[in-house]
Structures are given as structure tokens and as C-alpha cells.
Amino acid sequence: MSTATRNRDVWWMTWFFPAWYAVFGVIICLLTRVTPPPRPDVTAAEKVAFFAQHHLTIQIGFTLLLILLGGAAMTNGLVCYQIKRMSVGSVFAYGYIGGMSVGALPGFLLVTVCFLTAAYRPDRNPELISLLYDLGMLSYNGSLGCFTAAYLVLAIAILYDRNEVFPKWFAYVSIWQIITEVIATQMFVFPSGAFAWNGSIAFWLAVVVFSVWLGALIVLLRRAAEEESAKESAQMVAAQ
Amino acid sequence: MQILEQAQDLPTAGNIKAQWVSLWTGPAVGAVLLVAAIAFPGFWPPMSPTMSADQVAAFYADHTAWIRASQVTFNLCGILIVPFLSLIVVQMKRMRQTHVFAYCYLTAMVSGATIFALSNVFFLVAAFRPGRNPELIQLLNDLAWIVFIAPIGMVVSQFVLLALAVYFDDQEHPVFPKWVGHFSLIIAAAMVPAAGAAVFQTGPLAWDGLWSFWVRNGAYALFVIVMFFVLRKAIQRQAVDDGVISA
Numbered sequence: 001m002s003t004a005t006r007n008r009d010v011w012w013m014t015w016f017f018p019a020w021y022a023v024f025g026v027i028i029c030l031l032t033r034v035t036p037p038p039r040p041d042v043t044a045a046e047k048v049a050f051f052a053q054h055h056l057t058i059q060i061g062f063t064l065l066l067i068l069l070g071g072a073a074m075t076n077g078l079v080c081y082q083i084k085r086m087s088v089g090s091v092f093a094y095g096y097i098g099g100m101s102v103g104a105l106p107g108f109l110l111v112t113v114c115f116l117t118a119a120y121r122p123d124r125n126p127e128l129i130s131l132l133y134d135l136g137m138l139s140y141n142g143s144l145g146c147f148t149a150a151y152l153v154l155a156i157a158i159l160y161d162r163n164e165v166f167p168k169w170f171a172y173v174s175i176w177q178i179i180t181e182v183i184a185t186q187m188f189v190f191p192s193g194a195f196a197w198n199g200s201i202a203f204w205l206a207v208v209v210f211s212v213w214l215g216a217l218i219v220l221l222r223r224a225a226e227e228e229s230a231k232e233s234a235q236m237v238a239a240q
Numbered sequence: 241m242q243i244l245e246q247a248q249d250l251p252t253a254g255n256i257k258a259q260w261v262s263l264w265t266g267p268a269v270g271a272v273l274l275v276a277a278i279a280f281p282g283f284w285p286p287m288s289p290t291m292s293a294d295q296v297a298a299f300y301a302d303h304t305a306w307i308r309a310s311q312v313t314f315n316l317c318g319i320l321i322v323p324f325l326s327l328i329v330v331q332m333k334r335m336r337q338t339h340v341f342a343y344c345y346l347t348a349m350v351s352g353a354t355i356f357a358l359s360n361v362f363f364l365v366a367a368f369r370p371g372r373n374p375e376l377i378q379l380l381n382d383l384a385w386i387v388f389i390a391p392i393g394m395v396v397s398q399f400v401l402l403a404l405a406v407y408f409d410d411q412e413h414p415v416f417p418k419w420v421g422h423f424s425l426i427i428a429a430a431m432v433p434a435a436g437a438a439v440f441q442t443g444p445l446a447w448d449g450l451w452s453f454w455v456r457n458g459a460y461a462l463f464v465i466v467m468f469f470v471l472r473k474a475i476q477r478q479a480v481d482d483g484v485i486s487a
Contacts, residue, residue, distance in 0.1 A: 009337045009408050013344065059439045066390050066435040070348045070397020077344025084339070097347045104351035105358065109391055116390070116438040117382050120289075125375050132379075 006232045007225065013078040014225045018218045020071035023064075031061025034111060037137055037203060041192035044130035051118050051129060058119050062112045069109065076100040076150075079217070082224050083157050086165045092157035099150035103143060111140035141197040142188060144181040151177045165227075166220050173213050180206035241476070243484055252482040259327055259475045266324035266468050270461075272317045280310035282363075286448035287385070289441040296381050297374035300367050307367040315360040318353075321464070325349045328402060328467065331416065331474050335409035345401045352394030359388035385447045389456065390438040392431045399428035399463075415474055423466065430459040 028035040033054050042050075051058065076097055083093035114136030118129050151174045158171035186195035187202045194201040241260055247253045277283055281303040291299070300307060329349070332342040362384035366377050406414070406421035434456035436445030444451040479485040 007338050009404065010340050012404065013340050063390075063435050063439055065393070066438060067393050067396060067432055069391055069393025070352075070395070070400075071393070073348035073351050073394060074344040074397055074401065077347045078340060080343045080347070081338065081340040084343075093343075097343060097350075101347050101350040101354070104394070105354050109351075109355055113383060113387055113391070113438070117379070117386055120382060120386070120438065120441070124379070128375060128379050 017075045027061045031057045037198045040196050044126040047130045047133040048126045062116050086161035087163045088160045092153040095153035096150050099146050103146035106139045106143040111136035148181045176209050180209045247484045253484045256479045256484050262323040262327045269320040276310045276313035281306050286453045293374040293378040297377045301370040311363040332405045335415050336411040337408045341401045341405040348394045348397045355391050386438045389447045396428045399424040427459050427463045
């Protein structure tokens with residue numbers, strides 16, 4: 001058995017990770033128009049108009065997401081695996097998939113279902129369409145604790161780890177993710193302005209931090225897989 | 241399964257016993273869920289998405305007791321499938337590979353089960369006050385059906401991960417035979433079209449349609465049944481390898 005194939009499953013997931021986020025990005029930004037988010041400070045009639053205007057792309061995009069939903073679980077499982085390789089034991093790895101498994105439902109299954117249900121019967125009472133719009137957007141942008149828990153255990157794991165699976169600075173990027181989640185609590189209070197779900201602070205600052213976090217994670221997962229491969233081939237040589 | 245006398249107190253024997261109990265939760269839970277499915281009036285035939293709000297409200301008013309009884313059973317027992325699915329995770333961890341697919345599978349399994357649990361709640365809230373405004377009952381019914389049928393992504397990823405794990409398990413005596421990988425992908429392909437239930441109100445892809453209802457749910461039931469025998473054999477082989485039972 002060649003050394004390159006020892007952790008080839010990890011390599012598959014490592015390549016799958018950015019591929020899935022690319023598809024996810026196309027779905028949420030270009031097709032379903034939930035990112036950047038539509039305005040919270042609009043009337044029920046304007047929300048109905050939003051669904052009418054993007055009817056087809058919402059249906060295509062979110063149906064695609066219903067099929068690909070599990071990709072999120074797969075990317076989180078990969079991060080769990082890398083945390084397990086750290087010197088800190090399994091507790092943070094299990095905490096990470098625990099938090100993220102909870103996050104899948106309020107974090108994007110609910111917005112998917114709410115928007116598809118709104119598009120399902122466009123002639124529904126506008127008040128109900130408006131309810132689905134708010135429920136979808138607030139659960140999608142306002143699911144905070146599940147991700148906060150995952151970022152927290154990730155940050156602690158990195159800081160305590162002696163195997164150098166991820167560099168220490170990435171722990172601080174993850175802590176910044178927690179800070180944006182704390183700020184985002186305000187979207188449940190403000191229907192407009194900087195702290196609304198489409199606001200410059202509650203939304204755009206969070207997007208910038210998330211993009212840095214995700215971009216770094218993609219690179220670091222690759223680096224971690226490379227180091228794992230190198231370590232294994234070194235062990236193979238030592239064993240011979 | 242007859243555990244050898246001298247192996248009774250070994251940790252390996254405990255492991256096998258635990259897996260054996262989890263294995264048999266599968267048919268037990270399956271039987272209970274089958275009864276719940278037979279008892280749910282909304283399945284015989286599956287409620288049509290083209291029903292008007294008044295018709296939906298009348299349906300809940302006419303069948304309140306049976307809807308509550310069956311959906312409470314789904315609510316109470318549906319997630320009991322988790323120990324059975326956990327067995328797949330345990331066996332995946334025995335395969336010749338890192339454990340990355342197993343952790344991905346575990347994550348997808350938990351999220352998938354949560355989605356199923358949400359659909360029961362929507363059915364039950366719709367049945368809670370049959371006198372509610374019919375538009376609201378129709379909304380809850382739409383949410384219940386769409387959440388029940390359409391979000392197949394979490395199970396589809398489980399099938400793909402299981403298939404990948406089987407294909408990557410290149411030891412001389414793999415944990416699962418290769419055909420389990422092919423079978424898993426066929427089940428995934430059979431379930432994918434059900435995502436259309438969130439869009440179509442008529443035809444095979446509607447939530448009461450031939451594909452989205454019968455093929456989708458039938459495929460998942462078939463998967464559980466086949467995996468019962470696959471897992472049974474895998475555990476027996478593991479027990480022999482561990483010296484817990486005689487060959």
C-alpha cells in the first residue's frame with residue numbers, strides 16, 4: 001500500500017470542503033438571494049413582491065440545497081477529525097460536531113423550508129408570507145449559540161494543542177467569529193440600521209470575519225492533511 | 241448469539257453485546273414506526289398538496305385523535321433509530337482508513353434525525369387546535385409535509401459517506417462487502433428526487449406522489465432492512481475475530 005493512500009479519505013474531504021462552500025455560496029448569493037439579505041424593514045406586500053421576483057431562483061436554489069444539505073455535516077466532520085488529531089483529546093472534537101449538528105437546523109434548514117413554503121403558495125395570505133420571511137431570515141442570520149459553541153471549543157482546542165495541527169492565530173480568528181455572533185444578537189431588537197439583520201455591523205462585519213475564517217480554514221485543512229501525509233510516510237520509512 | 245464462557249467478562253464481549261442490543265433495536269423501532277405510519281390518517285392516501293385551506297382544516301378536525309396518536313408515536317420513537325444508525329458509525333470506525341468518514345456520518349445522522357423530529361412537531365401543532373384559522377392550519381401542514389419529505393440532503397450524504405467508506409476499506413476481509421457501497425448509492429439516487437416535494441403540487445414529485453412519497457420512503461425502509469442483515473453479519477464476524485464466540 002502506497003503512503004499517499006493512507007489518509008486519502010481525509011484528502012477527499014479536504015477537497016470537498018471548498019467545493020461545497022463554493023456551491024453553497026452560489027446558492028445563497030446568486031440563486032436564493034438570502035445573502036446579502038433582503039431588507040427587514042419592508043411591508044408584507046413588499047415581501048410578497050420579493051418572493052414573486054425571485055420565485056424561480058429561490059425554488060431552484062433551495063431545492064438544490066435540500067439535496068446538498070449534508071455537505072455541511074461532512075465539512076464539519078472533517079474539522080472534527082482534525083481536532084481529534086490534536087494533543088487535547090476528543091472532548092473538543094465531539095463538542096464541535098455537537099454544536100454544528102444543532103446548527104444545521106436553525107442555521108439553514110429552517111430558512112430553506114420557510115422560503116420554499118412561501119414560494120409554494122404565492123397566493124397565501126401576505127401576513128403569513130411575511131411571517132415565513134421573518135422566521136427564515138432571523139433563524140438563518142440569528143442562529144448564534146450553536147456556532148458560538150463550536151467556535152469556542154475549536155479556539156480552546158487550538159490554544160491547548162501541542163501537535164500544531166492548526167496555528168495559534170487561527171484560535172483568535174475563531175474568537176472573532178464569536179464576537180460577531182454576540183453582536184448579531186441585536187438583530188432580534190433592531191428592524192433597521194447598523195444592527196439589523198442586513199446592517200453594516202450585525203451583517204457586513206460578520207461576513208468579512210466569516211470570509212477570513214473560512215478562507216483560512218480551507219488553507220489550514222490542506223496544510224494539516226499534508227502534514228499528516230508527511231508524518232505517515234516518515235513512519236513508513238522508519239518501520240522499514 | 242452465544243458468548244463463550246471464558247470471554248464473558250472481557251471488554252470485547254461487552255462491546256459485542258452492546259452492538260447486538262443496538263442491532264435489535266432496529267426491527268423493534270421499525271415495527272413501532274410501521275404501526276404509526278399505518279395509523280396516521282394522512283398517509284392513506286397521502287394528503288394531497290392541492291387541498292384547499294378549508295379542506296386541510298376539516299381533515300385535521302375529522303381525524304384529530306388518530307393524527308395525534310400516530311404523530312406522538314413518531315415523535316416519541318422516531319429518533320430511537322439513532323442507536324441502530326450508530327452501529328454503522330461503529331463499524332465504519334473498524335474499516336481500514338482514518339475515521340473521518342465516520343465522524344462526517346455521525347454529524348449528518350444527528351442533523352437528519354433532528355429534521356425528522358421537527359416535522360412531527362408541525363403535524364402535532366396543526367392538530368392541537370383544529371378550530372384555528374384554516375390558513376394557519378394549511379401553513380403548518382405545508383411545513384410539516386415539506387420538512388418530512390423534502391430535506392433528503394442529510395440522509396443522502398450518509399449514503400454517500402457509507403459508500404465511500406466501503407470503497408476505501410481495502411483490507412483482505414472488508415467490514416462490509418463491496419455491494420453495500422453500490423446499494424447505498426442506489427438508495428441515495430432513489431431518494432434525491434423527493435427534494436422536488438418542496439416545489440411541485442402535482443405529479444410524481446409532489447409530496448403525495450409516487451416518487452416523493454412511496455419510492456422515497458420505501459427506499460429508506462429497504463435500506464434499514466438490508467443493513468440489519470449486513471450489520472448482523474459484520475458483528476458476528478467481529479465477535480469471532482475477537483474470540484468472543486466460536487466460529
